Each structure stands twice: as C-alpha cells, then as structure tokens.
Amino acid sequence: MRSADSTARDSGAAPRPPKLQVERLSKSYTMGGVHLPVLDAVSMAVAAGEFVSVIGPSGCGKSTLLNIVAGLEEPTQGTVLLDGAPANDRLGASAYMHQKDLLLPWRSVLDNAVLGLELRGVSRREAHRRAQALLPTFGLAGFEHQYPHALSGGMRQRAAFLRTVLAERPLLLLDEPFGALDALTRAGMQAWLLGLWQSLSKTIVLVTHDVDEALLLSDRVYVMTPRPGQVRTMLEVTLPRPRAYTLTTSHAFAQLRAGLLAMLWREGHEALR
Amino acid sequence: MKPFVEKASPAPRPGQGPSARRGYRQPLALAAGLAWQWLPPVAIIALALGLWEALVRLAGTPRWLLPPPSAIFQELVARHAMLWQHTLVTLTEVAAGFAVALAVGIGLAIAISSAKVLERAVYPLVVASQTVPIIAIAPLLLIWVGYDLRPKVIVVALISFFPIVVNMVDGLRSVDPDMVNLLRTLGAGRWQVFRKVQIPASLPFLFSGIKVGVAVSVIGAVIGEWVGASEGLGWLMVQSVPRFQTALVFAAIVILSVMGIALFALAAALERALLPWYYTAKREQALEST
Ligand SMILES: Nc1ncnc2c1ncn2[C@@H]1O[C@H](COP(=O)(O)OP(=O)(O)OP(=O)(O)O)[C@@H](O)[C@H]1O
Ligand SMILES: [Mg+2]
Numbered sequence A: 001m002r003s004a005d006s007t008a009r010d011s012g013a014a015p016r017p018p019k020l021q022v023e024r025l026s027k028s029y030t031m032g033g034v035h036l037p038v039l040d041a042v043s044m045a046v047a048a049g050e051f052v053s054v055i056g057p058s059g060c061g062k063s064t065l066l067n068i069v070a071g072l073e074e075p076t077q078g079t080v081l082l083d084g085a086p087a088n089d090r091l092g093a094s095a096y097m098h099q100k101d102l103l104l105p106w107r108s109v110l111d112n113a114v115l116g117l118e119l120r121g122v123s124r125r126e127a128h129r130r131a132q133a134l135l136p137t138f139g140l141a142g143f144e145h146q147y148p149h150a151l152s153g154g155m156r157q158r159a160a161f162l163r164t165v166l167a168e169r170p171l172l173l174l175d176e177p178f179g180a181l182d183a184l185t186r187a188g189m190q191a192w193l194l195g196l197w198q199s200l201s202k203t204i205v206l207v208t209h210d211v212d213e214a215l216l217l218s219d220r221v222y223v224m225t226p227r228p229g230q231v232r233t234m235l236e237v238t239l240p241r242p243r244a245y246t247l248t249t250s251h252a253f254a255q256l257r258a259g260l261l262a263m264l265w266r267e268g269h270e271a272l273r
Numbered sequence B: 001m002k003p004f005v006e007k008a009s010p011a012p013r014p015g016q017g018p019s020a021r022r023g024y025r026q027p028l029a030l031a032a033g034l035a036w037q038w039l040p041p042v043a044i045i046a047l048a049l050g051l052w053e054a055l056v057r058l059a060g061t062p063r064w065l066l067p068p069p070s071a072i073f074q075e076l077v078a079r080h081a082m083l084w085q086h087t088l089v090t091l092t093e094v095a096a097g098f099a100v101a102l103a104v105g106i107g108l109a110i111a112i113s114s115a116k117v118l119e120r121a122v123y124p125l126v127v128a129s130q131t132v133p134i135i136a137i138a139p140l141l142l143i144w145v146g147y148d149l150r151p152k153v154i155v156v157a158l159i160s161f162f163p164i165v166v167n168m169v170d171g172l173r174s175v176d177p178d179m180v181n182l183l184r185t186l187g188a189g190r191w192q193v194f195r196k197v198q199i200p201a202s203l204p205f206l207f208s209g210i211k212v213g214v215a216v217s218v219i220g221a222v223i224g225e226w227v228g229a230s231e232g233l234g235w236l237m238v239q240s241v242p243r244f245q246t247a248l249v250f251a252a253i254v255i256l257s258v259m260g261i262a263l264f265a266l267a268a269a270l271e272r273a274l275l276p277w278y279y280t281a282k283r284e285q286a287l288e289s290t
Helices: A004-009 A062-070 A109-113 A115-119 A124-134 A153-166 A183-200 A211-217 A245-249 A251-272 B027-059 B069-078 B080-114 B116-131 B134-145 B149-173 B177-185 B190-227 B233-240 B246-274 B276-289
Strands: A020-031 A034-046 A051-055 A077-082 A095-097 A171-175 A203-208 A220-224 A231-236
Touching (some): A034 A051, A034 A062, A034 A077, A034 A231, A051 A211, A062 A171, A062 A203, A095 B177, A109 A115, A109 A124, A109 A153, A115 A124, A115 A153, A115 B190, A124 A153, A153 A183, A183 A211, A203 A211, A211 A245, A220 A251, A245 A251, B027 B069, B069 B080, B080 B116, B080 B149, B080 B190, B080 B233, B116 B149, B134 B149, B134 B190, B149 B190, B177 B190, B190 B233, B190 B246, B233 B246
Parallel strands (some): A051 A203, A051 A220, A095 A171, A171 A203
Antiparallel strands (some): A020 A077, A220 A231
16 A cells, blocks of 8 residues: 555655645635635645545635645645645646646647647657557547547546646646546546556545545545635545455445545534534 | 546547548538538529519610629620739739738737736727728828828728737637646746647637628728729729719629628638637537537
8 A cells, every 4th residue: 555654654764755745725815805715724745656635515725725736826824845845836846637627629639638748848759659658548549639529528537637647747636537527437437547546656636525536546535624624634544455446335435434424524514504 | 557448439430530420521411511501592692683684674774774684794704804903903902901900910919918908008999990980091091101002901901900809809818717727737838828728729719800801801992992093893893883884883893792702711711721620619519409
C-alpha cells in the first residue's frame, strides 16, 4: 500500500517531504462589499504516490482549494508547499482536471490530448507518438481523429483525463472527474481508474461527492465542513491494494462507508441548523 | 495497463463516421440532398420570371418602363464584353474594400477585447460610425480623396467592417474562462492562450461577420460609384437611367446580385473548409433536432 504513513512515519535517515502540503490555507472573496469566507485554515498533506480524496458538501470550497493548489488563485492566508518547499510560482507544476472536460472543440481527440506536450515545445510527432501509445488504455483507440462533439460523455472524460496524464506532471488534481456521468458509466470509469492508477505512479488529489468513489480509490479521505470549508476529519482507508471494483460489496467496505456517511450526515445536519 | 473496454462500439474507419452512417458520403444521397436544397428557390425564381414575362407581354408594357426577363437576358448576352469590364471594376472595389474591412475589423476587435480601456474608448465609436449615413459621407470622400478607386474602397470598408468587428468581439468574449485557465495550468503564456484558444473560438463568429459583411460590401461599391465615378456597374446604372436603357439597368442589377450571392457562397465554402469541427457539430445538432 502506498500511503502517507509509510513515508512520513518510517523513521529512515531523511524522511521524504510530502509531495503536496497545504498549511492553514484560508480564502475569502469580497464581492460588492460582501465578505465571503470560503476556506478556513485548511491543512493537509499528500505523500508522493498517494491517492487522497477530498469530500464535502457542495459549495464548501473544494474547487477553490484545487484552484489554489494549481496556482490559478492565491490564498488569502496560508501556504502551499510542493516537495517541502513553499511554491509561489506553482502554475504548471501540477496537472489539473476541471469539473468540465474542457476539450477544445476545434481539436481532434489526439490534438486535445497532446495540448500539454505541445505547449512545452515537444515536437508534434513525438507528442503524437506518446499519445498514440496510451489511446487503447484510455478506450480511445480508433477515435483519435474524431472531434469531441462526436464522443460520448465517458469518452470525453477519458480524453480529458488522457490530456491531464500527458501533461506529465507527478501531481494530478482531479475535480469531480466523473461527476457529470451516469451511474453506470461512472462505475466503469472508477474501476478503470483504479487499475490505471496502480500503474501510473502518480500522486493524485481527487475531489468528489461520491462516497464509494472516495473509498474505493483512495488511501485517505479528507472530510470537509460546509462553507467556510475546514478539514473536519481525515479517514484512513484500510483496504488492501491492489483493489478491485468487487470490493464495494465487501463487509469492510460497508463499514467504512457507514463511518464516512455518518461524518457527512453530521455535516449535513449542521448545515441545516 | 489494461485497455479500457466499453460496450463494444467499433472504431469508425474513415468514411464510416456518424455522417457516413446517415448516407452523406454516397453520391446518390448527396445529389438528392443538393436537389432538395436548390430546387425550391430555383422553382420560385423560374415561376416569378415566367409570370413577369407573361404579364409584360400581355399588357404590352413598353420596354423602357419594364423590360421582360427575356429582354434583360438579351442585353446581358449582347453587351457582355462591356458589362464584364464594368463588373471587374466593381469587383476590384469590393475586394479591396473588403480586405481593408477585414484587416481593420479584426484589428479593432482584438483591441476592444484585449483591454477594458480600449473597449470603452473604441467600441462606442465603432457603433457611432454606423449611425452616420454612408451615402452622406460618400460625396465628402470625393472632395477629400478624389475620383479614383480610393473613395469606393473606403465606402465599402466603412459599410462592411461593422459586422466583422461586432461578431469578432462577441467571439473573443465567448471564450470559456475555464478553458483559458486550463491552458494556464498547462503552462501557456498570454500569447499561446490567445493563439490556441481565443482565436479558434472566435472564428465561427468571425465568419458570421464575414458573410454579412461581404453581402453588404456590394452595396457599398454601388453607392461609391453613384456618387462619383467613371466606370463600374453602379456608374453604368446612373448613366443608363436618363437614356431610358432600362434593360441595361436590370442587367447591372442581375450581375450585382449574382456577385453578392457568389461572394456569400465563397465565404460559406471557406468556412466549411476551414472550420470542419464547427460545421460538423452544427450539422449533427441540426440532424438531432429534426
Ligand atoms: N471567483 C469567485 N468569486 C466569488 N465567489 C466565489 C468565487 N469562486 C468561488 N466562489 C464561492 O466560493 C464558494 C465555494 O466554491 P467552490 O466552487 O470552491 O465549491 P465546491 O466545493 O467546489 O462546490 P461543488 O461541489 O458544488 O463544486 C461558493 O459559494 C462560490 O460561490
Ligand atoms: Mg467544485
């Protein structure tokens, strides 16, 4: 199992710093004189190679958190550290997959996938070669010359994910990548990502609303409070790897799910109070 | 890594995409589609011309008052050399004026969308320029720049740059800011964002502007020639009216409208060739909604 603990707690010579660390991150917006606190002193750490999920009610600032980590926005307070060093100029340091697929409609699947390589100046031929090699894994073989509008929702999402992977960054930030899909397609995609991640050797931060998704895929789950978002609890997913989708029907999984749901429902009740 | 398997949908081979399944690539279906598209307007025009011919002949209307279509056609054939010469003059004015409109229009649109200050300074002026009647400015242009090609080029440009600017500005504004942010997270600079997202996203809008602009540009050339010229189809009309050469006036009108239609068709064909993604997306949408 690749988990934060193995890197952080194993008292070796020099402990490897976490891939990503956010320290007491706060963010508030001021719109028309109204002050809106969105994130309140959020701290979390993600070790290299770890898969961490962030789950929380809608509007609690999950996307805002990823925007800040990606470098699209600056926090009001707090710091973002990458590999143990404060990362002020972090735009482009991680690969960010947005809630929407954001495929460029005028580019074929292949040309969408290589966008990151292209922007880094990798030659077109080399970029296409790297993308072609991954097309079957992403279920896109034979569709590489299609425009995005001709694809199904699941395929579009996989194309966007291929683009994210081909950005070739060690840290992937995924914002509800399967949120827009129907339940059946989504389950298929989760099973697929589970298999894929185990061979990708990437650090992943996944934002989700889906309890099963978080438990199935993650090493740890951060549970957030309603806005202003704080980290309420951190849950270790003590399920052995490699995992398979059938795990979702096991007793251990059911217990973890009950625990996580209880935490989330508490959030829900507090939001209603 | 195991390949992703989906409810086995075979990969489409070239010529077998969604469009091929609907029979667009088969010549017969294509011909039928074309006929379906062109038959109604052609039939209506033929009917109208036939009616016109019959009524004029039955009523014995004099030719100087309203010539029958056959007389206009004879005029087109008999004086084709002279008409062609004037057509070339007018076409040159249209082409030159439209090229200026395109360059100025795209430049202004980029300026307007690049900075709020420029938008507030320039956009109202662009709109105001369209409230000034062009026909009132045209004579002034004669005083300022003379009788040659230039005043016509200016009138054409003035009349056709507006739809280009307005549409292109809308296009540049239509860009999803999340798409811009995506490019930034992939390490793109301002110029790369502009080139890889903003320009392609605005092209369909630009082509809408071009199609409108090219259609009105012919009107601009005719106005320019009416005010002061020594050649061109507009000038020919002004010359022919006092001589009661009504058939020749009609011949010029026919050529001008064919010119407008041809330029529009050219712009539409160019749009199809350059924006295949937009064209197919639009067609799929249209097919889905029927
Ligand atoms: N640029 C902004 N200006 C003002 N308010 C903003 C801005 N971005 C986000 N917000 C506000 O911050 C809050 C959190 O937004 P965010 O998108 O991070 O939530 P989220 O947890 O991702 O929600 P969801 O699960 O629905 O995607 C929302 O109330 C939103 O209105
Ligand atoms: Mg969100």
